[in-house]
Amino acid sequence: MDPALAQIGKYRIERELGRGAMGVVYLAFDPVVERRVAIKTIRVDDSSAAGLADFLRREAKSVGRFEHPNIVTLHDAGDTGELFYIVMQLIDGQTLYEKMTQQRWFKLAEVVDIFQQVLAGLGYAHQRGVIHRDIKPANIMITSEGVVKLTDFGLAKFIGSGATASGSIVGTPSYMSPEQILGQTLDPRSDLFSVGCTLYEVITGEKAFPGQSATTVMYKILHENPSPPTSLFHGIDPALEKVVLKTLAKDPDAGFQNSKDLATALAGCLTKSAMATAGNEEQTISLPVEPQPAVVSRSETGASAVAPPRKKLSGRSMAVIASALLVVILISVFLAVERAISQRQSVALPAKKTVESPPERHPEAPVSRPKVPARADTPVEAQSRSAAPAQTKARPVLPSPAPAVKSDVKRPAAGQPAASPQQVITEPEDFHSLVMRGDMSFQQNHYATALATYQKAYQMKPGDSSVRRKLAVVLTMLGRPEEAQKYR
Structure with missing residues (x-):
């Protein structure tokens, strides 16, 4: 915290809450209303932070007119000449990210409750023409009472306002929708894709599209499907998995069309799970037990608590138990007789001594030598080859030498050096091979090579939509958004 910063407007600064790319957040006190608030600030006198200040002003405009229990409340905004700030509701709780680090697995009811509140807040914003985008x-x-609050509308955009003017990609890569990566005009369904990425991470503990770099993540979002959640954790409800995968559809028309539809589908998962649980309880069979007398215990207060005696077994249950015991006795007798017979036979017939002859060795087989342990710096592939044990005792018969084949290659004249044979390897130039090579270059961040390869493939099939998308992405990554627009 800046020691010189003791007050912003009428608000007294108490301490710093955190720092990030969007500025500094302080805990402050409002002396007029007598309440603690959170103040998000960004310096406007720094030319490098001018763009970030625009994000903060956008957040003030988009959230300032919202009044919803699942969206953080914005109390005030102002400009001191050096700082632009917004005053927000101080939330006593933790982020979902923090909760995920502390709580590894979530119950289905808890997941549905959290995301229904998220969708309620999003639906409210969408109805008023605002897309969150992050x-x-x-x-x-999540407050200490379990109330969910959407925060950080700094990247929010009004519906129908078009794509980002600069053609840059805005958002957090792991949670961006395909149309967001391509810089296309967004609608509320883009936020639902981000909800799907978050939901996937909550129920599996893994990101839907993992990757070591932003480009790898964005490539997977555009071209690869996520692993089914049940393949990562078998305890996930199948109905919930179906909802998650539909939310992560590449085509917006194939996913959920609004927040209400997704919230209804999540509620349906909870209903199906409750019905399945109830059905399992009805089908549960309790094993019969011996009748016990009533047990009398005394609590700490001195009052006695009497446990009722257990129910007596019915005649049918007794018959089942008796039959089971009889089967066990018969099996035990049978095994004892078999054991006695086998022992008698082993005494009567002594085992014959057998002399093992040494295995035949092929005349050309090399003499076996003791194994030498692999060095620590030996490549894994080399170690695996040297450490592979022989599967058969006998050495396979060596193939007979192939007959000599007459060669048409002319021998060099005396005194002339022999020409070294050279093999010219030409890479395939068909459409699918070019696309594959372009994908490999893109994943290795070789964007120029990927662009040239995609362009060759596009010349073969100008109408292929997947190649058009790839060209748009790689041109965007190369900082050429105007050219990328031609392929969108």
């Missing part, structure tokens, strides 16, 4: 666990707050 839904992720760090921007979802």
Whole structure:
């Protein structure tokens, strides 16, 4: 915290709450209303932070007119000449990201409750023409009472306002929708894709599209499907998995069309799970037990608590138990007789001594030598080859030498050096091979090579939509958004 910063406007600064790319957040006190608030600030006198200040002003405009229990409340905003700030509701709780680090697994009812509140807040914003564009666990707050609050509308955009003017990609890569990566005009369904990425991470503990770099993550979002949640954790409800995978559909028309539809589908998962649980309880069979007399215990207060005696077994249950015991006795007798017979036979017939002859050795087989342990710095592949044990005792018969084949290659004249044979390897130039080579270059961040390869493939099939998307992405990554627009 800046020691010189003791007050912003009428608000007295108490301490710093955190720092990030969007500025500094302080805990402050409002002396007029007598309440603690959170103040998010960004310096406007720094030319490098001018763009970030615009994000903060956008958040003030988009959230300032919201009044919803699942969206953080914005109390005030102002400009001191050096700082632009917004005053927000101080939330006593933690982010969903923090909760995920502390709580490894979530119950289905808890997951449905959290995301129904998220969707309620999003639906409210969408109805008022605002897209969040940065839904992720760090921007979802959960109060100590379990109330969910959407925060950080700094990247929010009004519906129908078009794509980003500069053609740049805005958002957090792991939670961005395909149309967001491509810089296309967004609608509320983009936020639902981000909700799906967050939901996937909550129920599996893994990101839907993992990757070591932003480009790898964005490539997977555009071209690869996520692993089914049940393949990562078998305890996930199948109905919930179906909802998650539909939310992560590449085509917006194939996913959920609004927040209400997704919330209804999540509620349906909870209903199906409750019905299945009830059905399992009805089908549960309790094993019969011996009747016990009533047990009398005395509590700490001195009052006695009498446990009722257990129910007596019915005649049918007794018959089942008797039959089971009889089967066990018969099996035991049979095994004892078999054991006695086998022992008698082993005494009567002594085992014959057998002399093992040494295995035949092929005349050309090399003499076996003791194994030498692999060195620590030996490549894994080399170690695996040297350490592979022989599967058969006998050495396989060596193939007979192949007959000599007459060669048409002319021998060099005396005194002339022999020409070294060279093999010219030409890479395939068919459409699918070019696309595959372009994908490999893109994943290795070789964007220029990927662009040239995609362009060759596009010349073969100008109408292929997947190649058009790839060209748009790689041109965007190369900082050429104007050219990328031609392929969108």
